Amino acid sequence: MITTLAVFMSQVADAERPSLFPFPYWMHYPFVAVATLFFLISFLKQRKPYQLIFAIAIPLTLCMRFVTEKDRTLFYILGAIELALILIAAITAIVCKPKKKEENTSADAKKE
Numbered sequence: 193m194i195t196t197l198a199v200f201m202s203q204v205a206d207a208e209r210p211s212l213f214p215f216p217y218w219m220h221y222p223f224v225a226v227a228t229l230f231f232l233i234s235f236l237k238q239r240k241p242y243q244l245i246f247a248i249a250i251p252l253t254l255c256m257r258f259v260t261e262k263d264r265t266l267f268y269i270l271g272a273i274e275l276a277l278i279l280i281a282a283i284t285a286i287v288c289k290p291k292k293k294e295e296n297t298s299a300d301a302k303k304e
Contacts (some may be wrong), residue, residue: 242281249277
């Protein structure tokens with residue numbers, strides 16, 4: 193069933209206009225909206241910086257609509273920006289991890 197859906201989505205995209213995406217823009221908009229809301233709500237609850245970075249990076253993919261087949265400059269610029277944001281998000285996810293050992297030792301010290 194899932195593979196059938198993937199094949200159907202790729203055929204729909206090819207029939208409309210061959211592009212870089214495996215699915216058409218009308219499917220892209222709801223995905224962007226849901227993903228952005230998810231990361232914004234997650235950021236408001238957990239306050240982790242990588243969530244805010246993803247909440248900014250995901251809507252930037254909508255700029256791909258302005259890329260023409262002849263001029264790929266915007267495509268490469270957006271790709272570089274997206275790559276940089278993903279790398280920054282990965283680094284902040286690793287660096288900003290709470291240190292469990294330090295939290296446990298400071299909590300134990302306060303109890304004594």
